[in-house]
Amino acid sequence: MLNWLQGIGHSVFASISRIGRAALFLWQCLLALSYIPQKPMLLVRQMYSVGVQTLLIILVAGIFVGMVLALQAYIVLVDFGAEESISLMVSLSILRELGPVFTGLLFAGRAGSALTAEIGLMKSTEQLSGMEMMAVNPMKYVIAPRFLAGLISVPLLTAIFMAVAILGGFFVATEMLGQYEGVFWSQMQAKVDFYDDLINGMIKSLVFGFVVVWIAVFEGYDCVPTSEGLGQATTRTVVHGSLAVLGLDFVLTALMFNV
Amino acid sequence: MKTRNLEILVGAFVVLAVLAMVMLSLKMSNLASYGDEGDVYEVTAQFENIGGLKVRSPVSAGGVRVGKVANISYNNQAFTAQVTLQLEDKYQFPLDTSASVLTAGLLGEQYVGLVPGADEENLQQGDEIELTQSALVLEQVIGQFLYSKAQEE
Numbered sequence: 001m002l003n004w005l006q007g008i009g010h011s012v013f014a015s016i017s018r019i020g021r022a023a024l025f026l027w028q029c030l031l032a033l034s035y036i037p038q039k040p041m042l043l044v045r046q047m048y049s050v051g052v053q054t055l056l057i058i059l060v061a062g063i064f065v066g067m068v069l070a071l072q073a074y075i076v077l078v079d080f081g082a083e084e085s086i087s088l089m090v091s092l093s094i095l096r097e098l099g100p101v102f103t104g105l106l107f108a109g110r111a112g113s114a115l116t117a118e119i120g121l122m123k124s125t126e127q128l129s130g131m132e133m134m135a136v137n138p139m140k141y142v143i144a145p146r147f148l149a150g151l152i153s154v155p156l157l158t159a160i161f162m163a164v165a166i167l168g169g170f171f172v173a174t175e176m177l178g179q180y181e182g183v184f185w186s187q188m189q190a191k192v193d194f195y196d197d198l199i200n201g202m203i204k205s206l207v208f209g210f211v212v213v214w215i216a217v218f219e220g221y222d223c224v225p226t227s228e229g230l231g232q233a234t235t236r237t238v239v240h241g242s243l244a245v246l247g248l249d250f251v252l253t254a255l256m257f258n259v
Numbered sequence: 260m261k262t263r264n265l266e267i268l269v270g271a272f273v274v275l276a277v278l279a280m281v282m283l284s285l286k287m288s289n290l291a292s293y294g295d296e297g298d299v300y301e302v303t304a305q306f307e308n309i310g311g312l313k314v315r316s317p318v319s320a321g322g323v324r325v326g327k328v329a330n331i332s333y334n335n336q337a338f339t340a341q342v343t344l345q346l347e348d349k350y351q352f353p354l355d356t357s358a359s360v361l362t363a364g365l366l367g368e369q370y371v372g373l374v375p376g377a378d379e380e381n382l383q384q385g386d387e388i389e390l391t392q393s394a395l396v397l398e399q400v401i402g403q404f405l406y407s408k409a410q411e412e
Binding site for chain 1: 262265266268269271272273275276277278279280282283284286287288289290315317
């Protein structure tokens, strides 16, 4: 009985101290960001591994999501004789929800897990301690560039995802379903609002990027430096990152599009 | 990888994203129409019922979009809905133009249709359109239909 209670207490303390460490970590990371303008190559290198290498999966996913949406929208809307609204349905669902959320999820899976594994391996092979021994702050040299690269990359990737998905929907609507090009674009331009839809979607993507990168980098830095701990940390990055994206999406949607 | 190649790839990535953003804002949303709001004038119109008219609904004359609904409020003196129409300067209408709330298609969105009159003078900034026709509310039409049916029998 007492052991059972102790177990609960232990896990409560463990999770609280974890949150505390994550917050402190974020604070140190933000402080270390000021170092990046002196060494821009650090950022460029991370932009490559975090952003450019995620580009392919974003492009492919975007095209297919757009095409599927257009097809599904057609199947439903044709019953009401409203098939000219395909573009509206595709563009609004992409800009408001699917663009930021899909990008966040794919980023957590593709780049977030890689970040955690990379930093975790640096920790378990004692590269991070080695840096500290040489009076090089790993926060400045390892963590901050990765954090900033992710923060910049996610909105950029989201913009690309949105554009590609709408083009995919455009392709299906005009080539497969025989809609006129002009109808497709004019419906969209008439109803999609720049601030309400596009800017809100981009704000979402910024928030998702921030949270996913924070989780990824922290899990790597905080992992148990064994091969098992590293595996668990990578899993946690993907699971927690994805759940955070989905949960925050609901909160942000409720705040932005006040129903 | 060589630094140069790395920078080229990252540069291409950023340029691609900026292009996507530009395309999204200009081709896929109404940002382009925010810019040409420079030369407009506003007129008001009182409607008994505006149905589902919204701010930013189109204003059209003869099927051509000539402006948009800028503001909707309730006039507490006349007990009517007061709609402010923002018309583009290049379109001028006579003073006795009539405005009606119409529906595009059976269940489509609602818009304000203008039918020009014959007056010599044109509508100016701040004028009011006197002749208005309310929106067709489906429930009222059905109610009237049922009522007249019942009277026949």
